[in-house]
Amino acid sequence: MIIDATGLDPTSAYKLLIGSILPRAIGWVSTLSKDGVANLAPISFFTGVGRKPPMVSLSLQPRSDGVTLKDTFVNIRDTGEFVVNMVTLPQAHEMHRSAFEFASDVDEFIAVGLDKDPSVAVRPPRVKGAPISFECKLDRIIPIGNLGDHVVFGEVLRFHVRDDIYLPGGRIDTGAVQAVGRLAAEYTVVHNAFTPPLEPDLLATLHGRRVGRLDDKPAGYSPIDSKEWSASGATRI
Template identity: 40%
Template sequence: MEFTPTTMPWRDCYKLLTGAIIPRPIAFVSTLSKNGVANAAPFSFFTAISADPMLVCFSPMRRGTDGAKKDTLTNIEETGQFVINIVSEEIAEKMNICAMEFTPDIDEFEASGLTKAPSEKIGVPRIRESKINFECELEQVLHFGEHSGAGSLVIGRVVHVHMDDELHDQGRILAEPLHPIGRLAGNFYTRPLASTFELARIVNSGDKK
């Protein structure tokens, strides 16, 4: 079976992406509007870029109804700051509430029952219930269209990290107490630690990395 994206409706392209690229980590992004209204929204187009500088990125798509920017993107462009909160299974239901399309005057923390915690380096609140928080300053944002189905790439420079003590062990992060979840297609999620296996990387004798 073959597909040519340029000949397909964007929703079908979206289904191909979200069905094939799995599981996806979830960036639970908290922001603050220029009027001081807190926002929290999940995005599963999310990954790391580099360690030095420590850069992360996520991609908010345009609204499917009218192609408008989502509140998260607008807030980041206006303030230059955001927090990426890692999602554990314990807050999955509250995260799902924040996936709803609220109007810009609604505080998603209040709507979902999440708790605001102060950040160290930026003015945006982090989610206290999240076990890992990355405070970010906007490095760059790239836009790829202004229509439904289009998206933007938001690159953030991590300026501070918060982590529950139970997760840290001699420089490494313990995945078990994090209870991470991943996004699949449709309404489905996965517990990535439910079944794991180890595969040691093969190192070439001439590899200088």
């Protein structure tokens, strides 16, 4: 199937992007408002974009109403600071809950039942228990399109890495963290790793096999088909 992207509405284009870019890393972003209210949100349009200085990017859409700017964006714009926390399986439920659209005056750490750890170089707190966190200062904001989307670039000022996963030579023990990523509107956990090539017999056993589910949902289920889903990256309450 060939789909002409120039004729797609934003929701249709978003569905194709999130269902095709797999898996997507989740930047679990903590910020503070100008009034000091803590916000927490998972951003899966997230990646590293530079080495010296180390830089990350976040792509942020408006809220599900298509107009209101997300608290994450407003807080970063207004304060110039944010923290990106790594999502792992033990905190996946709290991460998912933090995708709901809480009112701007709600401390989302409290709302989802998470504790805070202080940062060193920025004001927003880190997620206590996250194995890796990046303290970031705003570098630049680039508007994208005409629907209120923005790309935020941040310079990493401090890396926080849990001692047991920091290996000699500065390598992260990626196999020990149970990293959680995004699959369209669902999640996946890193349960295996490989270095090519794989044996043909093994490849044959895996050909065409669907991923296994860790919940009780049927094969082919997607939250995209539910009323709670929105094309904003947030979940409706």
